Amino acid sequence: MKNKEITPKEIKEIIQIAKENKIKEFNLELEGLKIYFKFEEDSLNSMNPPSNTEKTNKKEEEPTTSSNPNTFIVKSPLVGVFYRKPNPNAKPYVEVGDVVEKGQTLCIIETMKIMNEIQAEKKGKVLRIFPEDSSMVEVETPLFELEEIYED
Amino acid sequence: MKNKEITPKEIKEIIQIAKENKIKEFNLELEGLKIYFKFEEDSLNSMNPPSNTEKTNKKEEEPTTSSNPNTFIVKSPLVGVFYRKPNPNAKPYVEVGDVVEKGQTLCIIETMKIMNEIQAEKKGKVLRIFPEDSSMVEVETPLFELEEIYED
């Protein structure tokens, strides 16, 4: 902070300090200057009483992006019903722990009587399955978390 | 910036840097954090087309607080007409460069036919006189900048 410019590094330091102190919002007024910090929040939480949100059966802790750089999230491209099996008596396409190949079917989403197979874009190991079987999903609903397996 | 807290000293440094770089407004968004700086402006300038502002004959560069710690600003406590002299033929109470004693009359403000003497709160040297003689002033209009003279 000795230079005449605020460098990105210094900004990062400020962020770090704010994060470490769990500051959500920070506002300071001093000698005609105002500094105001606010971490992004889901606008849903800030505007709606959470209790009344019907929507789909999303879970609270659902990620929209993966925090681990080696894992990725498969999201729904459709509105419909999520099925883990091709038919009620069959085995699920995948279980947690399975290794799936690129292009392998992970689940089916039924949209207006059409069964849409959702396939793995990359080879990976299934870490989590988010929706309940037979539940409704919408576009961008996270379906699976996979850990990418790199071929040598 | 190595500590876990942002100290007022560090905030001051940021202010100083922003001021030196003549930054008026500064906004940055990075990794979910937003930093937003804005120096106070006269609300007139920010909301209204400046051309139509009648108001009093304030000057652009008028300070509301002094930047030099040894100087202070005498502000109007009244709405009225600012007079530098007790009557049109008299000499002004003070001129730039004069040293005034605590309690010495600096000017008169006429409010509803009543002549209110404005006196120096502290001993000092007159650095600047802001309003034109016979012009209208309002509450908090800066009248004089004085450099404080400390008695030993």
Place this chain on the structure above:
Amino acid sequence: MKIRKVLIANRGEIALRIIRALRELDIEPVLVYAYEDRDALPTQLAKTKICIGKGGVKDSYLNIPNIMSAATLLKVDAIHPGYGFLSENPMFARIVEDHGIKFIGPTPEAMQQLKNKANVRKIASSIGIPILPGTTEPIENLDIAKKVAKEIGYPIMLKAATGGGGKGIRVVNNEEELVRLFPIAKSEAKASFGKDAIYIEKYLENPRHIEVQIAGDEYGNVYAIGTRECSIQRNHQKVIEEAPAQLKESETLKIMEDAIKFAKAIKYTNLGTVEFLYLNGQHYLMEMNARIQVEHPVTEETTGLDLVKMQIQIAQGEKILLKDIKTTTHAIEFRINAEDPFDNFKPSFGKISNLHLPLGRNVRIDSHIFEGYTVPPFFDSLLAKFIIKGNTREEALKTAKRVFEEVRIEGIKTNIPLHRKLLETEEFTKNKVHTKFLEEFLKEIKLV
């Protein structure tokens, strides 16, 4: 006399309301403001504005020398006092007129007459307008008090002559209480209002508060512009107001006729409101407010008239011709205050961090707040007026429910939860209210 420049001696939503009316009339507004209001919306919007004080109402919005100095130096033609502050101060009106500036309101003489409640009763009574049974002359001693009380029947009220807004009133249920309270009331009146004149009036159990909007021009024309129901009150502060009041048509005609008669008797000019208590088909004149009311928009929404513009038109000597005032719609005003209904209505202040005002069909919002505005602790707590219209009262209530479902004001506490609760009560939705309803309701739901 054509008014071209008007000084607004007020703040908040009413200052904004007046700025808007003036601009629509091509009249230049000059705003005076307290230093604490320097970032407020009216201050931002007014092109000409003068800071008249710092550190409190007494030094700013009640600071007559600074206001008059600004008015004369900027050569305004008239001053609009809004409501509160200097609006009902006859001395201020007199000073304004003495400086050749038009005071937008009634004459100082009319204002002076209305300040004395006993005088109001005397005038009303002399021209046959019903008032609460009681005395029109001060009660000299306890014996006379006992006699009067017995005549009109308990419960009665002991009232200070110059009180108002619920101050200086004591309810007395029997002679024993009268003996104990009469001297206390007398010395309280002396201490609070400078005079120990005490009057006795009949105390009504659970009456409604009904008022009539009056407009009078300088040529003797006086009109009643409909009625308003303002029975939902807390500490004599109105919380919800509506127009028209739900009365029988014959009752509405009679109460408006009496309001006109009274206004004519005191040669009232400009806009004002005659307030009545109402119980079992009978109305009783209480007082007249010599200013624009907070709740004036409900009358505007039901009649199509612009009452603030009308004030200015009357002030510049225009003749007012109103015929065929029809109120075919219904309007309800909800006052949104910065106060915590869960903490004994403690005033709240601070920065509004998140704001969504619910607009759309049949919703008018008069408000000076914005996202990022800091509500200062120095002034009254009114943040906004939600004025909701409908072809019927039921339609207005439906829209009100939607509005209160949608609104978000975060960062400060507001009385919005109270309005939501009231919208669920049968008393409010079926209009079975009286002046004590809200206080009883708050006790019932354990909010106070």
Place this chain on the structure above:
Amino acid sequence: MKIRKVLIANRGEIALRIIRALRELDIEPVLVYAYEDRDALPTQLAKTKICIGKGGVKDSYLNIPNIMSAATLLKVDAIHPGYGFLSENPMFARIVEDHGIKFIGPTPEAMQQLKNKANVRKIASSIGIPILPGTTEPIENLDIAKKVAKEIGYPIMLKAATGGGGKGIRVVNNEEELVRLFPIAKSEAKASFGKDAIYIEKYLENPRHIEVQIAGDEYGNVYAIGTRECSIQRNHQKVIEEAPAQLKESETLKIMEDAIKFAKAIKYTNLGTVEFLYLNGQHYLMEMNARIQVEHPVTEETTGLDLVKMQIQIAQGEKILLKDIKTTTHAIEFRINAEDPFDNFKPSFGKISNLHLPLGRNVRIDSHIFEGYTVPPFFDSLLAKFIIKGNTREEALKTAKRVFEEVRIEGIKTNIPLHRKLLETEEFTKNKVHTKFLEEFLKEIKLV
């Protein structure tokens, strides 16, 4: 059939308008939205909402499988299409009805009939409603075209049968031009609309655009709910609309009568608008829009009716009884678009950094924007509708001037400067407008 749950297949201000109407009717709204609208106001306010697509209109608001999947899985009773998107798509309406869900709008059959402009002319002409002189059958070759053009007189228009909104039209001033343009128009029609059917119509110089709001229930009752003037247009997009249109009373009655006659002829149900050109006391039916219009609020403000609620009431089989529709007030709607009037009306998008919406008496604002909202580049540019009312047109114009003096929208470009300029023209303020006025005015002030 009582509707309890409605899916809204739209976005922006009209989605908000429908949410509000549904809540006031105690009907549950279900919103479908594009991923890009996840932070938009309707998405924030709707409790039930389904993301139906990402990356553009085709994949979201036009994505019939995802919309229908959401509708059936959430068991909605009806779908409200708003305006634009799927609102005038007979196939979509058919699919909706085939799933046992009510489409809030006219029948697919009526919609299909209205899509073919030649068909509209044929029907109107057959029941004696004036249409522009011209043909109701396709012109087969240049010789016939020459003959027809000579009969009705130049200038004429060559029109593609299935065009609309100003597309597929060429103006021809003389026979020489006709020889040159006829084959071009024919192949353009083929390329754009799949059919090379071309019609000839008289071209009017500087007509006005007048339209009639229609409501028809399922029992054959059809009403005309007043007229609207929508002559201020740019590229066939309305910019300012008002109600009622300034016509002689006899003209108003005749045009409404013709609109009703036409709607009855095609057994029109629900709300729609019959559009006319008007010149020198004569009106000519152009087309009928089978949906709620952007400008519906001016009709609401002048009649007190709620047109969106009426759509839902008709859809659930209610009988509509309208008598005594009076328009004693005047309303003007100004469309606020995110576009730069100083840069050829280039669409603007980005974050709204500072917002002040000017409210108050006689101002209704229907808008989905808020301070901090990022206007996405994917959708149309409508930000807000300022609907301004007055007891007279002059009063509405006064308030409009005040409103445009007060409004602040910063961070993006808007057409507010254009509205300010229009408010200064005699053409607009004295209502001397026609459909080419705005384009001529923009050239005159060198804005395009």
